[in-house]
Amino acid sequence: MKLTLHIWRQKSAKEKGAMATYQVDHISPDMSFLEMLDTLNEQLILNSEEPVAFDHDCREGICGACALTVNGVPHGPEAQTTICQLHMRKFNDGDALYVEPWRARAFPVVKDLVVDRSAFDRIMAAGGFVSAHTGGVPDANAILIGKDAADKAMDYAACIGCGACVAACKNSSAMLFVGAKISQYAHLPQGQPERKRRALAMVAKMDEEGFGACTNLYECEAVCPKGISVAGIALMNRDFLRAKLTYVETKTGGA
Amino acid sequence: MASIVSYLKSSILSKVVMAATGVVLVAFLSGHMLGNTQMYLGQDKMNHYAETLQSLGVALWLIRGFIFLSVVLHIVTSINLKIINMRARPVAYVQKNWVKATIFSRTMLWTGVMIGLFVTYHIMHFTLGTTNPGSFHLTDAAGRHDVYTVVLLGYQNVAISAVYIAAMILLGFHLAHAISSAFQTLGVNHPKYTGIIETGSALVSLVIVCGFISVPLGVLLGFIKPVAVLAAGGM
Ligand code: FES
Numbered sequence: 001m002k003l004t005l006h007i008w009r010q011k012s013a014k015e016k017g018a019m020a021t022y023q024v025d026h027i028s029p030d031m032s033f034l035e036m037l038d039t040l041n042e043q044l045i046l047n048s049e050e051p052v053a054f055d056h057d058c059r060e061g062i063c064g065a066c067a068l069t070v071n072g073v074p075h076g077p078e079a080q081t082t083i084c085q086l087h088m089r090k091f092n093d094g095d096a097l098y099v100e101p102w103r104a105r106a107f108p109v110v111k112d113l114v115v116d117r118s119a120f121d122r123i124m125a126a127g128g129f130v131s132a133h134t135g136g137v138p139d140a141n142a143i144l145i146g147k148d149a150a151d152k153a154m155d156y157a158a159c160i161g162c163g164a165c166v167a168a169c170k171n172s173s174a175m176l177f178v179g180a181k182i183s184q185y186a187h188l189p190q191g192q193p194e195r196k197r198r199a200l201a202m203v204a205k206m207d208e209e210g211f212g213a214c215t216n217l218y219e220c221e222a223v224c225p226k227g228i229s230v231a232g233i234a235l236m237n238r239d240f241l242r243a244k245l246t247y248v249e250t251k252t253g254g255a
Numbered sequence: 256m257a258s259i260v261s262y263l264k265s266s267i268l269s270k271v272v273m274a275a276t277g278v279v280l281v282a283f284l285s286g287h288m289l290g291n292t293q294m295y296l297g298q299d300k301m302n303h304y305a306e307t308l309q310s311l312g313v314a315l316w317l318i319r320g321f322i323f324l325s326v327v328l329h330i331v332t333s334i335n336l337k338i339i340n341m342r343a344r345p346v347a348y349v350q351k352n353w354v355k356a357t358i359f360s361r362t363m364l365w366t367g368v369m370i371g372l373f374v375t376y377h378i379m380h381f382t383l384g385t386t387n388p389g390s391f392h393l394t395d396a397a398g399r400h401d402v403y404t405v406v407l408l409g410y411q412n413v414a415i416s417a418v419y420i421a422a423m424i425l426l427g428f429h430l431a432h433a434i435s436s437a438f439q440t441l442g443v444n445h446p447k448y449t450g451i452i453e454t455g456s457a458l459v460s461l462v463i464v465c466g467f468i469s470v471p472l473g474v475l476l477g478f479i480k481p482v483a484v485l486a487a488g489g490m
Contacts, residue, residue: 006349019349072352098350105345168354170361171340173266203267212343213266213336215363216436222355231444238442240267 001027001088004096005040007052010109013116017109019098029089033076034059034066036088037099053112061085061225064160067167068113069100074164074223082162082225102163104172106210117163119209120177127201128181130190149187156184158226165220165228171212176220178206179232182239196243203240263335272332274437276325281434281459283322284426288466295473298403298482302395305402330371337364359432366429373422380409395482407481410474423467430460 002025010017024040031039034056041051057065066084070076075083078090091097099113107115145153157180165176182199185191191198214233221230262268290308293301308315353361376386384391390408393401410416434456438444443452473479 008349017346069348072348072350073354100348100350103344103346103348105343170356172343173340175266203265207264207266210343211266212340213270215336215340215360216432216439217356217360219354219356230439231446231449234439234442234444237267237270237440241271241442244268 001029001091001093003027003036003091003094005099006096007099007112008101008109009052009112010101011111013108013110017112027088029087031088032059033070033083033086033088053110053114055114056084059084062160064162067102067115067117067162067164069098069102069167071098072100074102074167075162075225079222080225080227082160085225102167104163104166104211106172106174107163107166115163117161119211120161120163120174122209123174123178123202123205124181126205127194127198128185129194130185131193132190143189145188153184153187153191156180156187156228156232159184159224159228160226162225164223164225166211168219168223169212169214170217170219171215173214173220174206174209174211175214175233175236176224176228176230178202179230179234179236180228182236183232186235186239195239196247197249199236199239199243200247203236263332266336266339269332269336269339270440272328273336274440276329276332277433277437279322279325280329281430281437281463283325284430284463285459288463291470292466294403294406294470294479298395298401299397301403301406302397302399302401306399309400326374330367333364333367357432359428360436363429363432366425369425370422370429373418373425376418377422380415381406401482404482406470407474407479410471410479413475416471416475419471420468423464426467427460427464430463431457434459 002023005022005024006019007022008017009020022040022044024036024043027036027039034054037052037054044051055065055067057063059066061082061084064082066082067074068083070083070086075081076086076090078086101107101109101113102115102117104115106119107117110116159177159180161177163174163177166172166174169176182202185198186195216230218230221228262272290304293304311318359366379385380387384405387405387409391405393404395401395403410419435453438452438456470479
């Protein structure tokens, strides 16, 4: 296959970026999209040009590192597939592809297609955890959890934190991500002790990081490589409102 | 004051204000639309209805105040959200494609602005009579404000009717996303009910829009006739 690639090149966070056009030949339809970019980079290195920087790690769709939009769709045209798992046979010989980074103020570009997603880590640090026993290993099944509750929690826990939801959103909103994290704990007994505090803290952090506000386009759900449902956003809204109305912070420890 | 508007800093609280004021406005639109369809019942019924509304006195002003407050909150909050959302994406995509987002959901702000402009004109036309002073202060045989004829004269003008119909189509665009969206924002999303909510919301939007459009169309097509024609026993 032969392709024309329009790729966002940006030297650093400080500098302005622009699209650059490259031709790549000898693309095998069995390559993944990232292997195709590897091929381009080999070509660039041979020509003594700067290779295109892009994020990747597992290349098997489970780590959430890979992140780029192809023709304006995060992770490209295949539903519920990360870009590392997307094969070139999904494209046609002679295609012109636009490859861009996630675009959000909260995800500043580090270089080319690499963005800094540590805003997600800070949201998690604000409330994406449960309190756990220290000491002896607890019995695995000491707390009974119904199969449907466990399944729902798993569906939300499938989020790999790639940020495609933010990238797809008209408003660069992180509500699918935060909704997924809040919902994953909300469905489990272990998530109950911090439930209200978590909703308030994670949402406040999300706002503070400069993500936009959801306008219910559901574009996030459509591009999510893990198919996370926007029902998680509704649950987050419910939990947040309930906490806003009823949560009282205790200043000192109980006595 | 600072604490009243501090909700604007929270994305979810702002969304909830959009949804809650939206619910008030949809309720108002439904009532307004049903009232309008009384045009089909003739001059007496329509003018009686208008007179009843006017006779509410203080209650009418309370209701108007409540609706006005909802409109103001809806507009102020939407502008604030738009600013937050534009700031959230300083660099636009060179190429952007939509997988699922509808034209309705992507144009909410613009349909909203157009509806706002239309409502201003509409109030000048049928509430204040600023645009039509010559034909606004008519009275019927019973000495009541002849709302029936005022509306009829307005809609007999094809250009005015066209504006009303176009505005109602834009309202339909707005509602097509707004109603089901309000449920989601208020946290109502359940696999058992989401389908019904979506279909129901689309249906309610359609009924409201068709109800409104039916009046100017009824006048233009001659289903709603001038009083003189009715009195002469004409068709
Ligand atoms: S590289 Fe790990 S999910 Fe794509």
